Amino acid sequence: MKLIKKDIQHIANLARLDLSDQELDTYGKQLSDILGYIEQLQEVDTKGVEPTAQVTGLENSWREDEARAWDDSERVNAINQAPEIEDGQIKVGRVL
Amino acid sequence: MMLNKLTIKQAQEKLETGDISSVDLTRACLDRIKKVDDKVKACLTVCEKEALAEAKKADERRANGEKSGLLGIPYIAKDNIMTKDVRTTAASKILENYIAPFDATIIKKLRTAGAVLLGKSNLDEFAHGASTENSAFGATHNPWDLERVPGGSSGGSAAAVAADMCLFALGTDTGGSIRCPASFCGVTGLKPTYGLASRFGLIAMTSSTDVPGALAKTVEDAKIVMDAIVGIDKNDATTVNARELSSGCALKGKKIGIPKEYFNEGLDIDVKKLVMQAVEKYEKQGVEIIDVSLPHNKYSVGVYYIITPSEISSNLARFDGIRYGFSDKESKELIDIYKKSRGKGFGPEAKRRIMLGTYALSAGYFDAYYLKAQKVRTIIKEEFDRVLSEVDCVITPTSPHTAFKIGEQSSDPLKMYLEDIYVSGASLAGLPAISIPVGFSKGLPAGMQIIGKRFAESALYNIGSAFQNATDYHRQKPELK
Numbered sequence: 098m099k100l101i102k103k104d105i106q107h108i109a110n111l112a113r114l115d116l117s118d119q120e121l122d123t124y125g126k127q128l129s130d131i132l133g134y135i136e137q138l139q140e141v142d143t144k145g146v147e148p149t150a151q152v153t154g155l156e157n158s159w160r161e162d163e164a165r166a167w168d169d170s171e172r173v174n175a176i177n178q179a180p181e182i183e184d185g186q187i188k189v190g191r192v193l
Numbered sequence: 194m195m196l197n198k199l200t201i202k203q204a205q206e207k208l209e210t211g212d213i214s215s216v217d218l219t220r221a222c223l224d225r226i227k228k229v230d231d232k233v234k235a236c237l238t239v240c241e242k243e244a245l246a247e248a249k250k251a252d253e254r255r256a257n258g259e260k261s262g263l264l265g266i267p268y269i270a271k272d273n274i275m276t277k278d279v280r281t282t283a284a285s286k287i288l289e290n291y292i293a294p295f296d297a298t299i300i301k302k303l304r305t306a307g308a309v310l311l312g313k314s315n316l317d318e319f320a321h322g323a324s325t326e327n328s329a330f331g332a333t334h335n336p337w338d339l340e341r342v343p344g345g346s347s348g349g350s351a352a353a354v355a356a357d358m359c360l361f362a363l364g365t366d367t368g369g370s371i372r373c374p375a376s377f378c379g380v381t382g383l384k385p386t387y388g389l390a391s392r393f394g395l396i397a398m399t400s401s402t403d404v405p406g407a408l409a410k411t412v413e414d415a416k417i418v419m420d421a422i423v424g425i426d427k428n429d430a431t432t433v434n435a436r437e438l439s440s441g442c443a444l445k446g447k448k449i450g451i452p453k454e455y456f457n458e459g460l461d462i463d464v465k466k467l468v469m470q471a472v473e474k475y476e477k478q479g480v481e482i483i484d485v486s487l488p489h490n491k492y493s494v495g496v497y498y499i500i501t502p503s504e505i506s507s508n509l510a511r512f513d514g515i516r517y518g519f520s521d522k523e524s525k526e527l528i529d530i531y532k533k534s535r536g537k538g539f540g541p542e543a544k545r546r547i548m549l550g551t552y553a554l555s556a557g558y559f560d561a562y563y564l565k566a567q568k569v570r571t572i573i574k575e576e577f578d579r580v581l582s583e584v585d586c587v588i589t590p591t592s593p594h595t596a597f598k599i600g601e602q603s604s605d606p607l608k609m610y611l612e613d614i615y616v617s618g619a620s621l622a623g624l625p626a627i628s629i630p631v632g633f634s635k636g637l638p639a640g641m642q643i644i645g646k647r648f649a650e651s652a653l654y655n656i657g658s659a660f661q662n663a664t665d666y667h668r669q670k671p672e673l674k
Binding site for chain 1: 277278291292294295386387388401427430431433489492494495496498499506510513514515516517518520522525526527528529530531532533535536537539541544545547548549551552555562564565566567568569570571572574606607610621622623647
């Protein structure tokens with residue numbers, strides 16, 4: 098699988114990554130190499146094999162959907178990590 | 194007496210008799226960090242004042258009659274584990290000034306047990322790597338040879354234990370990140386069964402294989418740490434009530450499988466010899482050695498490097514420059530805030546993995562990559578389960594060689610990914626695995642990996658301890674020249 102610059106630019110856009118021209122070049126080559134290696138998975142016969150996403154046999158893990166009180170200092174500390182805060186809330190730019 | 198050199202077990206006994214205090218022990222570790230960490234660079238943050246205060250509290254608790262295996266024992270946590278009010282960076286610029294607002298569940302458990310947090314250790318950025326060279330804050334150096342890598346991604350934790358900066362360290366293992374550095378640094382590293390210990394408060398990498406575990410000086414110590422951090426957690430729906438499989442202590446009559454695919458070309462001849470010598474030791478003690486085959490293991494790196502980047506691309510989507518972490522101040526448009534904050538905040542390996550995962554999950558490629566990888570994962574898992582139904586554990590080398598030189602292969606990401614060839618299989622199958630020191634090649638430690646049945650950590654402890662009772666590789670210390 099050879100990725101050209103346009104592909105890489107497209108992936109970077111999907112991933113919301115601003116990349117320099119040099120980065121686009123480097124990652125293009127490296128990702129092509131890595132995908133080339135991963136091609137070997139196509140040799141494996143997986144007809145009728147179910148995919149595995151988890152391994153311990155858990156099926157559904159239910160809990161009550163209830164509001165729980167959270168430590169107030171932890172809440173304030175979490176909000177204070179934001180780049181802009183106003184009146185104890187995170188301030189963001191206009192979206193609409 | 195160098196208190197920082199003690200094992201947990203030895204320190205416990207001395208604390209119990211009143212020979213030493215936790216403050217003495219903590220001070221010895223802090224002094225050691227001051228003395229050697231400018232060379233090793235294992236720590237990103239050292240919490241001297243807080244640690245001494247916690248140690249004092251632990252001594253008071255002990256004076257009040259409290260007893261616990263970890264009361265007053267100083268440790269270091271990998272910096273992708275949230276520690277309340279302490280900087281938690283994941284070794285990334287994007288979290289350079291991030292202060293964790295709460296404790297990870299495992300940190301909370303250690304606090305309850307009275308363990309003393311000394312500081313936070315270096316890692317490959319977001320745990321992406323096998324050498325700790327991908328840290329945004331500079332590489333950690335292997336205490337056995339400062340020109341070499343400590344392995345990764347828990348390289349800071351392994352180097353700190355090897356250099357006696359702490360009595361134990363916490364790491365995380367997604368595809369070898371505890372075992373690889375344990376082998377390169379000559380310490381014991383346990384990756385538990387997936388779901389045994391909570392992931393709540395770990396900075397997520399690959400949610401389907403991430404596990405927290407212990408780096409310690411002995412197998413016995415690793416067990417003490419694991420016993421304190423395991424358990425079901427409401428905040429992590431994948432934690433499992435451990436139905437512990439007991440294995441019985443006697444070695445005689447046990448069966449160890451040797452998978453031939455792990456001893457093929459690509460394995461350093463000295464490492465092979467050391468692991469085989471260990472296997473012979475077991476045989477002499479009455480263990481039955483059985484040749485087994487895991488023919489699909491050769492695909493584990495391919496599977497791992499689809500599943501892992503895919504989950505990374507999703508887990509790292511939360512770093513958006515809006516709620517926390519680095520935010521590009523010059524951007525005005527929302528899309529530019531995302532792109533510039535992420536473009537400037539993430540290092541090369543994180544970007545590479547985000548790109549690879551985004552590609553594998555993108556329209557038209559999902560079936561060919563992600564779904565295919567998950568199916569091959571099923572085959573790898575079933576193959577392990579089949580082999581482990583016939584033996585108590587399998588023994589392999591942990592890494593194909595001993596520690597390599599810093600910078601030697603950092604420009605070739607694929608070569609670096611192949612470092613995981615012996616360790617990614619157990620991660621994909623969710624099996625417990627431990628790396629223990631098995632001897633030295635040209636002055637550098639080598640490790641063997643023991644992989645067990647799901648939730649049968651006890652077998653790893655018994656088989657691992659038996660080896661350490663008969664050898665002294667784990668007691669040898671680097672000179673740190």
